[in-house]
Amino acid sequence: MKIWKSFLVGTASVLALSGCSTQPSAEEQEVTTWKLNHFSDSNHYWNETSEYFADRVEEYTDGSVNIEVYANGQLGDEVNTINSIQHGAIDMTITGETLENWTPSAMLMATPYAFNSQEHMRSTVEGEIGQEIESDIKENAGLTPLFYMERSPRNLTSNRPISAPEDLNGLDMRVPNVPLFIDAWSEAGAQPQSISLSEVFTALQQGVIDGQENPNDLIQSNGFYEVQNYINETQHVRSWIYVVIGNDQFEALTPEEQDEVQRAAEDAQEYSQELFTEQVETVEQTLRDEGVQFNENVDQKAFQQAMQPAIREYFDQEQYEMYQQIVEQGKERENSE
Numbered sequence: 001m002k003i004w005k006s007f008l009v010g011t012a013s014v015l016a017l018s019g020c021s022t023q024p025s026a027e028e029q030e031v032t033t034w035k036l037n038h039f040s041d042s043n044h045y046w047n048e049t050s051e052y053f054a055d056r057v058e059e060y061t062d063g064s065v066n067i068e069v070y071a072n073g074q075l076g077d078e079v080n081t082i083n084s085i086q087h088g089a090i091d092m093t094i095t096g097e098t099l100e101n102w103t104p105s106a107m108l109m110a111t112p113y114a115f116n117s118q119e120h121m122r123s124t125v126e127g128e129i130g131q132e133i134e135s136d137i138k139e140n141a142g143l144t145p146l147f148y149m150e151r152s153p154r155n156l157t158s159n160r161p162i163s164a165p166e167d168l169n170g171l172d173m174r175v176p177n178v179p180l181f182i183d184a185w186s187e188a189g190a191q192p193q194s195i196s197l198s199e200v201f202t203a204l205q206q207g208v209i210d211g212q213e214n215p216n217d218l219i220q221s222n223g224f225y226e227v228q229n230y231i232n233e234t235q236h237v238r239s240w241i242y243v244v245i246g247n248d249q250f251e252a253l254t255p256e257e258q259d260e261v262q263r264a265a266e267d268a269q270e271y272s273q274e275l276f277t278e279q280v281e282t283v284e285q286t287l288r289d290e291g292v293q294f295n296e297n298v299d300q301k302a303f304q305q306a307m308q309p310a311i312r313e314y315f316d317q318e319q320y321e322m323y324q325q326i327v328e329q330g331k332e333r334e335n336s337e
Contacts, residue, residue: 032257033066034091034249037075041221045275046094046149046241047071052271053147053243056264061257067092085246086142092249094149096241097178102141104319105133110239111311111323112184113304116330118150121238123333124326132322137244144250145242146261147269150276152215152283153235157228159210164299165189165306174200174212183310184236185213188303197222204228217283225292232295234303243268 036054040046047069054067075081075090078098084090099106108114108129115121124130125148134145156162158171168189175181177194185192190211195203197218203209204227212224213236219225243265250258288294315323 031064031066032253033068034245035068035070035075036092036094036243037070037073037081037090038094039073039078040071040094042071044071044217044221045272045279048275049149049268049272050094050243053264053268056267057261060260060264065253065257065261082141082143085244085249088246088248092243092245094241094243095143096151096239099137099141099143103136103139104316105136105322106141107180107315108133108319108322108326109241110178110237111180111326112236112307113300114323114326114330115238116334118153118238120330120333121240122150124329125240129322129326134242137242138247142247143242143244144247145244146265147272148240148242149269149272151239151241152217152276152280153233154213154215154237154239155219156213156232156234156236157211157219157224157230158232159229161230161293161295161297162211162232162234163295163297164302171211172209174203174209180310180314181213181237183314184307187308187310188306200224201227216287217279220283220287225287225290228292230293230295231287233298235298235300236303236307 036050038046038050050067050069050071054069057065057067073081076084078093078095079101081090081093082095082098082102085093097107097110099109115124138144156173158173160167162168162171165188171190173185173190173192174195175185175192176197182192182194193209195209200209200212201223204212204224211228213234214222214224216231219228219231225231245261250261253261284294311323312320
């Protein structure tokens, strides 16, 4: 009897303890881990924003969704990363006009002289055209844009001031491997060629090329100011990029988790804007301190007009109409101010 009573007491104790553990412990909680691969260095504000976003996601989902951030393209280049997301090997990236490979409307994110100010660009991103571009990306590329980050305008560097298209006079210049960029600068009178970004400094130093175009932050971080005297404020491309997640990966979350990820995305977008504003001011002052001369007397309208034939030739009718709509909205904003 004593043995039987001891057995009953022990069994009751086990049942009581198991009854108090109906909820899974933190160790037993199912956790979704995403890999975010991007191409800026660890000191860039894109990376800082990515880390901030990852922290907010973990906080808001109580640890049920974690994001591992890989800077400097550790997991592959941009196109291969997008392919990997579509196949489930990677989950997230930061991307922009490269998405043109999957949906033509993405090139509107970096069309020369589509936007006449950062405010104009921002209103487009957040308006109907931006929503249409996001919808195209989701449908055609299998990616869900979570939030966007602004990029600094692209400017032309050179060793002589260039204020109008006629000043190009056959300038040998580097552009990225973007067909529209090559066509647009050719129409404007330059002699553009595609060179890897890592080779641009040496090409400028050795006189293989006479100039290049990039946002000021890349001009500064790559040291181009050491071998170029002028930053000509052509501001020919204003653009943005998206932080995107694979459709399948996002839809695998519970509705509650999706809401919290979107909440974290809203916070990250606001945070990125603060960092972007600070960076623009800091980079420009650094370049001025290094002795770079800023040519502010650039006839941007003349460059825009010179590049128009290339833009018209590049887009199909639907995309060109969207481009014209963006330009007209910019004119309306300008006239109302």
